Amino acid sequence: MKTAIAFWNILLKDMRNYYLKPPNISWGIIFPFAWMLMFFLKSQTTVDVRGVLPGVMAMSILFGTTSMLAVTITFERRSRSFDRLLLSPVSLTWLMLAKTLGAIIFGIINAFVPVLIALFFIPVSHINWVILILSVIFIAITSTFLGLFIAVSVSEVFEAQTFSNFFRFPMVFLCGLFIPIGQLPIFLRPFSYIIPLTYGADLLKTAINQNGHIALGISLLVLLCLSILLFMISKRNIKKRWIY
Amino acid sequence: MEQHILRVENLSKKFNDFLAVNSLNFSVIKNEIFGFLGPNGAGKTTTINMLTGLARPTSGSIFINDKDYTANIKKAQEIIGIVPDESNLYEEMDGLENLCFCASLYGIKKAERIHRAKKLLQQFNLTTAGNKPYKSYSKGMKRKLTLAAGIIHEPGILFLDEPTTGIDVASARQIRALIKSLNEAGTTIFMTTHYIEEAERLCHRIAFIVNGQIIKIGKIDELMEDAQKDKIIQFSFDGIVQLNQFENNFNHQFSHCKLTYIQDSVFQIHSAIPLDLMPLISFFDSHGLKVTEARIIKPSLEEVFVKITGIERDVMKKEKEGRKK
Numbered sequence: 001m002k003t004a005i006a007f008w009n010i011l012l013k014d015m016r017n018y019y020l021k022p023p024n025i026s027w028g029i030i031f032p033f034a035w036m037l038m039f040f041l042k043s044q045t046t047v048d049v050r051g052v053l054p055g056v057m058a059m060s061i062l063f064g065t066t067s068m069l070a071v072t073i074t075f076e077r078r079s080r081s082f083d084r085l086l087l088s089p090v091s092l093t094w095l096m097l098a099k100t101l102g103a104i105i106f107g108i109i110n111a112f113v114p115v116l117i118a119l120f121f122i123p124v125s126h127i128n129w130v131i132l133i134l135s136v137i138f139i140a141i142t143s144t145f146l147g148l149f150i151a152v153s154v155s156e157v158f159e160a161q162t163f164s165n166f167f168r169f170p171m172v173f174l175c176g177l178f179i180p181i182g183q184l185p186i187f188l189r190p191f192s193y194i195i196p197l198t199y200g201a202d203l204l205k206t207a208i209n210q211n212g213h214i215a216l217g218i219s220l221l222v223l224l225c226l227s228i229l230l231f232m233i234s235k236r237n238i239k240k241r242w243i244y
Numbered sequence: 245m246e247q248h249i250l251r252v253e254n255l256s257k258k259f260n261d262f263l264a265v266n267s268l269n270f271s272v273i274k275n276e277i278f279g280f281l282g283p284n285g286a287g288k289t290t291t292i293n294m295l296t297g298l299a300r301p302t303s304g305s306i307f308i309n310d311k312d313y314t315a316n317i318k319k320a321q322e323i324i325g326i327v328p329d330e331s332n333l334y335e336e337m338d339g340l341e342n343l344c345f346c347a348s349l350y351g352i353k354k355a356e357r358i359h360r361a362k363k364l365l366q367q368f369n370l371t372t373a374g375n376k377p378y379k380s381y382s383k384g385m386k387r388k389l390t391l392a393a394g395i396i397h398e399p400g401i402l403f404l405d406e407p408t409t410g411i412d413v414a415s416a417r418q419i420r421a422l423i424k425s426l427n428e429a430g431t432t433i434f435m436t437t438h439y440i441e442e443a444e445r446l447c448h449r450i451a452f453i454v455n456g457q458i459i460k461i462g463k464i465d466e467l468m469e470d471a472q473k474d475k476i477i478q479f480s481f482d483g484i485v486q487l488n489q490f491e492n493n494f495n496h497q498f499s500h501c502k503l504t505y506i507q508d509s510v511f512q513i514h515s516a517i518p519l520d521l522m523p524l525i526s527f528f529d530s531h532g533l534k535v536t537e538a539r540i541i542k543p544s545l546e547e548v549f550v551k552i553t554g555i556e557r558d559v560m561k562k563e564k565e566g567r568k569k
């Protein structure tokens with residue numbers, strides 16, 4: 001019960017204080033929005049809109065969640081208020097779950113911004129909503145924990161942003177959204193299969209265009225495993241670096 | 245019988261090869277204010293961090309209410325309150341929100357949170373500041389709110405790291421008064437400071453810590469006892485008088501005394517046995533020195549500290565000024 005009160009208030013505070021912070025708006029909302037607009041304006045047909053929608057959604061989630069973590073974790077660490085959390089009776093696991101849930105929700109909201117806009121262009125009937133929602137949730141969780149991993153590995157907010165881009169941009173190009181994996185140079189392909197976004201993007205393709213290549217269960221399983229792995233590494237890093 | 249709320253055995257902390265805290269042994273008695281007095285880099289913050297769970301001891305044990313929490317301070321955090329040396333509240337939230345949030349971390353329900361927060365704001369004279377963002381606060385107000393945030397869950401033991409460093413004299417006095425009244429209301433306090441007078445004024449017991457080691461520990465009067473054995477008389481003279489004008493003759497005639505230079509024309513005479521004033525005055529007279537003042541110096545805690553630790557009073561003073569910048 002006590003943990004629940006703490007959990008809820010940490011989550012609420014982060015949502016209130018950080019959802020509308022400049023880096024979240026610029027990286028999390030404006031940036032994917034601009035990409036989306038560019039693609040939508042370029043696409044002449046509804047098929048094209050459907051084709052780029054998975055990519056834009058995946059990017060919105062990825063950029064939204066990782067930017068959010070740079071603020072909620074790195075920024076708070078910098079201003080020392082994160083110490084206050086570490087000094088509270090809440091266990092580290094619950095603490096990190098509370099700190100990340102805000103970003104996960106933010107990522108999910110971000111994902112549906114492009115969907116809402118796309119609805120003006122394309123018929124809804126093709127979309128498998130169950131898979132869509134499921135994949136958005138899974139991508140949001142994995143991206144958030146990737147953001148967490150980055151956020152606990154650096155000590156300055158700008159480093160978190162730079163370090164994130166080091167992951168984000170290659171991922172966008174390797175995940176098969178804009179360039180099909182089959183068309184990538186052979187030596188790059190293995191990288192495609194170790195990044196979470198490949199599986200997330202494939203899930204979204206299945207949901208929106210029914211043209212994914214990877215079995216649904218495998219994608220979900222890979223994302224789940226990667227999430228757990230990233231969470232464990234982050235937890236270990238906090239224990240090692242911040243409780244010295 | 246004295247109840248030890250906190251007990252520390254052979255507590256050490258190494259950073260790579262550097263021994264920052266070296267085998268500390270002490271305990272904090274329920275309802276007292278226990279002070280850690282030492283210069284910069286003595287290991288005060290490192291000790292607090294180990295006791296509160298921000299740093300892992302390299303060796304040694306920490307007992308709280310006689311239970312060993314060394315490996316898992318988290319379990320004791322509910323009864324611990326911490327006020328760090330730098331404010332760590334949320335800049336964009338107001339005073340009331342900050343306090344309520346801190347209370348929520350300890351699982352306190354909403355109505356109770358608000359009730360306690362408002363009471364503390366009132367007690368700390370921050371009621372009007374309560375709905376202004378924390379970033380608009382002055383340093384003194386920030387320190388007060390940080391103190392309030394540290395006690396909102398009514399901890400059994402409160403850790404204060406340099407509670408008055410870096411704030412003006414008036415705010416420091418307010419903070420000291422608050423600390424005193426908290427203690428009188430039953431809170432046990434462990435505090436660090438490098439202000440000797442602050443330790444003397446607030447603490448029931450003091451540990452001198454230098455280079456990670458406790459040099460001496462005890463009640464103020466126990467600490468003073470040693471120094472009080474020394475009798476000190478301070479002489480001031482008319483005109484400029486240098487030590488070398490009479491030093492040799494003095495040492496020859498009063499071999500049981502020790503002569504120390506304070507400033508030009510002011511000297512102190514230390515002696516382990518009671519001093520007779522008349523022979524001293526006639527000695528100075530015979531050397532053509534006119535005594536304008538002679539007074540008995542009661543040793544202060546500062547002198548005790550200087551004597552025991554070998555740290556010059558100027559070092560501690562300079563630190564104070566350095567910190568203010």
Ligand SMILES: Nc1ncnc2c1ncn2[C@@H]1O[C@H](COP(=O)(O)OP(=O)(O)OP(=O)(O)O)[C@@H](O)[C@H]1O
Pocket residue numbers: 244259262264282283284285286287288289290291438
């Ligand atoms: N994380 C760390 N890594 C390496 N050395 C450290 C670390 N933290 C503290 N130290 C060193 O340990 C020693 C004790 O530091 P500590 O901060 O505990 O001193 P302090 O008594 O609190 O001093 P101050 O009055 O300046 O606050 C210092 O020499 C400091 O440089």
Ligand SMILES: [Mg+2]
Pocket residue numbers: 288289290329405406
């Ligand atoms: Mg310190």
